[in-house]
Amino acid sequence: MKKWPTVSLGDVVELQRGYDLPEQERHAGPFPIVGSAGPNGSHERANVKAPGVVIGRSGAGFGSAHYCDTDFWALNTGLFVKNFRHNHPKFVFYLLDDLDFTKYNSGGAQPSLNRNFIYPIQVHLPSWDEQEKIADLLSRWDTATQKTEQLIAAKERHYSRELSRLISRGQHHPHAHVDAFAEEISVRNRGGNEARVLSVTNSRGFVLPEDQFERRVASADLSNYKVVRRGQYAYNPSRINVGSIARLDGWDDGVLSPMYVVFRLDEAKVDSDYFLHWLNSHEARQRIKNSAQGSVRETVSFSEFSALTIPLPDTVTQAGIARYLNALREEIDLLGQSVAALKTQKRGLMQKLLTGQWRLPVQEEAS
Incomplete structure (x- = not known):
């Protein structure tokens, strides 16, 4: 396989600062509002077409990357990708998500990310086919993590209902x-x-x-x-x-x-x-x-x-209730460990795949 070229981040994407949206103008609608910390609320209009990627420019989500698969309103607390320069959008998201932007703070005490400061960052750029393969593989880890987190949320709701039924609403106790x-x-x-x-x-x-x-x-x-x-x-x-x-x-x-x-x-x-x-x-x-x-x-x-x-209730009843609720919590804890393991695996994969240390098979172009 051919070695990947090393290019500047500015050769991969064109970034643009998001737009201000005063609170009084944030009318609920079908389009998510995406800022530094990710989606937060919705709006009746969108100013960026999907797919999109936003990097936290300032605030709590400074330096974090967020992927949007629907049209959205990009807030001025983020930098959104205006032009993917013919690169795979999901691959670009993972590439940006893997970069440590904290060392490029241009705002002093209040963190701020200036696109001109990060454009010179050197990155490895595979072909479109490899970008697509990498994005698909990492997306599978994201899907598995998301489904497990949704299962945890459902289990937490069940635990809360059982807790209420057995203890709080145990009127006979x-x-x-x-x-x-x-x-x-x-x-x-x-x-x-x-x-x-x-x-x-x-x-x-x-x-x-x-x-x-x-x-x-x-x-x-x-x-x-x-x-x-x-x-x-x-x-x-x-x-x-x-x-x-x-x-x-x-x-x-x-x-x-x-x-x-x-x-x-x-x-x-x-x-x-x-x-x-x-x-x-x-x-x-x-x-x-x-x-x-x-x-x-x-x-x-x-x-x-x-x-x-x-x-x-009596101690025998207490112990029985506790054993049942303990089992529910243990199941939730095990699922939480699975999420942590998936995130660790994904981070390790990103480090290998995004640098070309590990390569995925793609069909070579005929010479």
Whole structure:
């Protein structure tokens, strides 16, 4: 096979800045509005014909690429491909999506992408036939990922319905206050024995702060930090109303900022998995939100949290409900791992296919 030529990005595409569209003029219609972060709303008119590709020029989606298979309105927060210069549109999308545009920021503190700055980028350019083959193969990974994500969404809806049916709407269940089985604990790290600093998020539960903030966020002196052990619960009183409460499962122990509330359950009275599922329910989140106090920064003390009521059948029934809901969550988690694997595989394929390290068979032109 012939070696691919190396060309400038400006030889592959012609880019143009999108158009302004004031909020008062954003009338809903059949055409998606596509900006830096991708589709956001719809409009009655389109200013770019499909197929199209948009690169985030500024804002949250800076440097990201988005493919549009319908006519759309290109916002001024993005650069859209005005001319594909006889290249395959989907291949161009993958080519742009694989490039790291962050090093070409021309806007200083506020990131901005200037087309003249990125036109000189050197890329490999295969023939149309190979472009088509590459685009088709990578599209298969996108389709598999999308279908799996749609399945996850459906499974999440089913889990929520079952959670409501078995716990929240279990009218026959007796109710009890949380303080009937939960106890606040406040063990301080006086000896400095624990050095693993943790925090609690509303989406990932317990995390290392450096994983969330890309740096360690903690006091140099950890002696006043609260110790949390595996199986115990903790929450940030000023963020519990948005779901920042979790059980420690990923580590044996750690320490939390003194602002956190740590508590444990009497598992002779409540199944911990059952209680964790209840915390995920709409009913629990709404009750927690309603109990928040403070006009400026809503907080929930442990006394307020422990005054909440929870549907509490006998422990055998709790365990049965928890096993069933655990199975639903495990299935969702496995599907999530599949999505992560598909995305990793696709990224690896892009690195090989878009540089010509791996070639796909195409029919050679007759000489």
